[in-house]
Every structure is written in C-alpha cells, then in structure tokens.
Amino acid sequence: MHVKFWGVRGSIAVSGAAFARTGGNTTCVEVTHAGHRLILDGGTGLRALGAAHGFAPMRAHLLFTHLHWDHIQGVPFFTPALHPDSALTFVGPQRDTGSLQEALAVQMRPPQFPITLDRLVGARTFRDVRLDRPFDVGPFKVTPLDQQHPDGVVVYRIEAGGKALLFATDTEHGGGRDRRFLALAEGVDLLVQDAQYTWAEYSGESGPGRAGWGHSAWEEAVALAQAAQVKRLALFHHDPTRDDAGVDSLESLARLEFPRTFAAREGMGVAL
Numbered sequence: 625m626h627v628k629f630w631g632v633r634g635s636i637a638v639s640g641a642a643f644a645r646t647g648g649n650t651t652c653v654e655v656t657h658a659g660h661r662l663i664l665d666g667g668t669g670l671r672a673l674g675a676a677h678g679f680a681p682m683r684a685h686l687l688f689t690h691l692h693w694d695h696i697q698g699v700p701f702f703t704p705a706l707h708p709d710s711a712l713t714f715v716g717p718q719r720d721t722g723s724l725q726e727a728l729a730v731q732m733r734p735p736q737f738p739i740t741l742d743r744l745v746g747a748r749t750f751r752d753v754r755l756d757r758p759f760d761v762g763p764f765k766v767t768p769l770d771q772q773h774p775d776g777v778v779v780y781r782i783e784a785g786g787k788a789l790l791f792a793t794d795t796e797h798g799g800g801r802d803r804r805f806l807a808l809a810e811g812v813d814l815l816v817q818d819a820q821y822t823w824a825e826y827s828g829e830s831g832p833g834r835a836g837w838g839h840s841a842w843e844e845a846v847a848l849a850q851a852a853q854v855k856r857l858a859l860f861h862h863d864p865t866r867d868d869a870g871v872d873s874l875e876s877l878a879r880l881e882f883p884r885t886f887a888a889r890e891g892m893g894v895a896l
C-alpha cells in the first residue's frame with residue numbers, strides 16, 4: 625500500500641507562509657494498492673487531489689469517516705467527479721440523520737452552493753455501510769469502529785497486500801484507553817491519529833478547555849501507538865492555529881517518546 629497525504633489540517637483550511645510546510649488543506653488521504661485507489665475523506669485536500677489528476681476519468685472509492693465540513697468540502701470541487709467516464713463510489717457510515725448521499729447533497733444546493741450533487745456525473749454509487757462488520761472496498765479489507773466525536777466518527781483499519789493502516793481522525797480519547805480501539809490498532813504498519821491538541825490545551829491549562837470538542841492530544845496519540853505497538857505513528861488533523869513551528873515542536877516532543885513518529889504534512893507519501 626502507498627499512502628499520500630493531500631490534506632492534514634483539522635477543522636478549517638488555513639493559508640499563509642506560517643503554514644506552508646505543513647499545508648493548509650483539510651482531511652484527505654489517498655491510499656493506493658495494485659492499481660486501485662481509495663480516498664479517505666473529502667476535505668479541501670480532495671480538490672488538490674482532483675486538480676493533480678485533471679479533468680480525466682478516475683476510478684476510485686471515497687470512504688468517509690463522518691460528514692463534518694472539514695471532511696466533505698472538497699467534494700463539490702473534485703474535478704474527476706465531473707467527468708462522465710469516471711466511476712466513483714462514495715462509501716460512508718449509516719446514521720440516523722440520513723444516508724451518505726443525502727448528507728452530501730445538503731452542502732450542494734442553493735443557497736449554499738449552486739451546483740447540486742447530481743451534477744457530479746462521475747459519482748455513480750453511494751453506499752451506506754453498517755458499522756458492526758468488516759467489508760471490502762475494492763482490494764481493501766476495511767474494518768470500521770465507532771469512536772467518540774460530536775455527531776459520531778468511524779475509524780477504519782484498512783488492509784491490503786499484507787499491510788495495515790488505521791485511519792483515526794477526529795477521535796476524542798479523553799485520556800482514556802478504549803480496548804476495542806487498541807485491538808484494532810494492534811501492530812498496524814501506520815497509525816494516522818488525531819493529535820490536534822497538546823494535553824495542556826485539551827485540559828484547559830492553556831486557553832479554553834477542549835474536552836467534548838472531539839479531538840485528542842499528541843500525548844494520547846503517542847500513548848496509543850505505544851500500547852498498540854504500531855510500527856509508525858502519523859500525527860494528524862493539525863489545529864488551524866498550529867503553524868509550521870508549532871507542528872515541528874509537537875513532532876519533536878512526540879519523537880522523544882515514540883521515535884517512529886512523524887507529523888503528517890501535505891504532499892507527503894509513505895510506502896507501507
């Protein structure tokens with residue numbers, strides 16, 4: 625499997641020189657294996673992925689963790705979805721608030737946006753998945769797990785070619801250890817973990833307390849990586865206030881505890 629980060633920012637996209645090395649686009653990660661493409665979340669990073677591909681047919685599955693803005697705002701600007709020969713399958717968790725297709729349609733209708741979802745002719749299939757069992761997406765075996773986050777979030781363990789990735793964005797661990805999470809993370813080649821805050825920020829020692837906002841601190845990411853004996857840890861979903869120097873600092877601190885840590889940065893590729 626090959627993993628590429630197109631958007632690593634949390635909550636809202638940012639721009640400016642102070643954020644240039646980390647990148648300002650929100651969540652989007654591309655996973656490829658044996659000629660198959662899986663796209664995790666459709667934040668503004670999805671626009672960049674589409675722009676790099678150009679107006680050309682694309683065959684891919686897009687897998688959503690949840691439907692907050694910073695995970696779907698790239699969808700209306702995803703150029704390959706406008707191509708009539710594209711074959712895109714949108715996959716997401718089934719929720720009481722409606723189907724994946726309905727939820728994505730909400731952000732694409734007047735007065736919020738002039739182009740409706742049905743104009744994305746390359747988006748052929750919308751699939752709601754049940755959260756209590758593994759499923760296949762192309763050549764990838766996907767195991768979902770519900771985690772703590774406002775309006776819900778799903779983390780996905782993705783396996784292909786004998787390698788495993790756990791994509792765990794927008795998860796609030798609250799200082800606790802979820803045994804089901806640790807079991808799912810056990811020994812993965814790469815854990816991509818929400819590390820939006822420092823523990824001082826989360827607990828309110830620095831600024832407003834962030835408990836209940838749906839995210840984790842880098843200290844928790846490190847503790848989870850150690851407990852699950854993962855091979856590598858990517859700190860992910862960087863806070864919009866965290867500039868490049870801030871991300872560098874968190875990365876250095878985390879490496880002291882878990883040397884096989886890196887901060888996810890836009891454009892970075894990782895071979896598993």
Ligand SMILES: [Zn+2]
Nearest residue numbers: 634635694794
């Ligand atoms: Zn988010």
Ligand SMILES: [Zn+2]
Nearest residue numbers: 690692794838
């Ligand atoms: Zn969220």
